[in-house]
Every structure is written in structure tokens, then in C-alpha cells.
Amino acid sequence: MRGESLALRNLSLSIGAGEHVAILGPNGCGKSTLIKTITRECYPLARPDSSVSILGKSAWNVVELRSMMGIVTNDLMTQCTREITGFDIVLSGFFSSIGIWEHYEVTQRMHAQAHQVLDLLEAGHLADKRVDEMSSGEGRRMLIGRAMVHNPKALLLDEPSTSLDLFAQHELRETVRGLAQKGLGIVLVTHHLSDIIPEIERVILMKGGQIVGDGPKAELLTAARLKELFRVDVELAERDGYYHLW
DSSP: OBTTBOOOOSOOOOOOTTOEEEEEOOTTSSHHHHHHHHTTSSOOOOOTTOOOOBTTBSSOOHHHHHTSEEEEOHHHHTTTTSSOBHHHHHHGGGGTSSSOOTTOOOOHHHHHHHHHHHHHTTOGGGTTSBGGGSOHHHHHHHHHHHHHTTOOSEEEEESTTTTOOHHHHHHHHHHHHHHHHTTOEEEEEESOGGGOOTTOOEEEEEETTEEEEEEEHHHHOSHHHHHHHHTSOOOEEEETTEEEEO
16 A cells, blocks of 8 residues: 555566566556555555565565665665765665765775765766766766665666666666676566666566556567557557567
């Protein structure tokens, strides 16, 4: 439940370790609530037949759990308003904050790990740049770095291309492709078909708080299925592993 609204209902889903998955659906279908359930911001109703198991465990210290999953959401982007640098954003992943505060004890190991992540993302040039001077795409890349600083088991991306221009969208997708190719699990939540990188082979369709499709990308990304999902006539094309909708 989200307030008085039933956000997810009769939902059964299993995602394997290291799997690359896209969760696709219109606004309000429950995609973000599903991510918040995985990260323990939301909990299912206490019923005998309800259960959630993350990385093989049903009970977690939430701080420990979130250190094992890299989370990138637009909620985090709206908090990047102070005069902090890209390096500070990446480093703050150790403290589940946005930016570094005076009472934090930052170790040399943390510094080294943050620099390694920036190098991995080919973003070392952004280390000293202030967030209020960054483009939206650069800021999104810093949030990915923040999510990666713990060497997580999986990266959860909730509507990552929102507010990005075409160049920034391209950079974001190339960054995520590189991480997927290195074996990191990817769970991508989106309503933009072009966000689904070629490395993602499984697509989950959501509508009205339920899963209405789950299977191989080639079987689910058809004009007929997407017309039913988004309730509008569409045309679909595939090129170089990407699907485009209009």
C-alpha cells in the first residue's frame, strides 16, 4: 500500500544474481514501488503468504543491504543542490548521504576506492567539479559512482534518463553497458524503450500494480504488446540491439 492506494498486488517475481533485467511500464504502474520494496523503503502487507527474499535472506540490516546494492534514483538527484564536488558525491556513498559532512571519518581506503570508481566510469575529470556546475548527465554519472563505491552485487536504476538530453542519454547508456559487460547485475526501471541496453535480454512488463508480461526481450517488445501496455497506437523498430518506439 502507498497511503490508501494499492500500489502492488498479487506480485510474484524472481531475479537471479548477475541478471540484466528491464522493468517497463507506464507512469503509476508500480515500478518505483517495486524498487523501493527491494531496497526496503517499502514493505509488503503482513500476510501469511507474503514474503521478500533479497540475496538469499528475508531479514536484513537495511544499512548492510543497501551497501550491497547500488541505487540510482531521481530522489537522489534532487538532493544534489549544495556546493559539493563530484568526488564528494561518490565518496558519500559510504555514508548513505549526499556529500561529506564534518563528523564523517573518511579513511584512505575510502578515498582510494572513490578514485577507482571514477576511473572505472572514465569520470576522473569531474572529481573537483562542483555539482551546481555539472550538466544533468554528469550529475547522473556521479550518482552511479556513488552507487558503485561499495562494489555492489547489483545496480538498480530508477528512470535514469529523466531530464537528460540526447548526448547525456547516450553517455548514460554507454556507462551502464560497460558495467553490465563487466558482470554487474542490472535492474533498470523505465518507461522509455530506448533505455533498454542490448545487454538486457529479459523484460518485465507492469501495469496497474501487476506483472503482465515477463520473458525474453524479443518476445515482449512487440508493437501489439506495447500498444496494450501504454494504450496508444505505436510503431516499433530495432537497430543495433536498441528498440525505438514512436
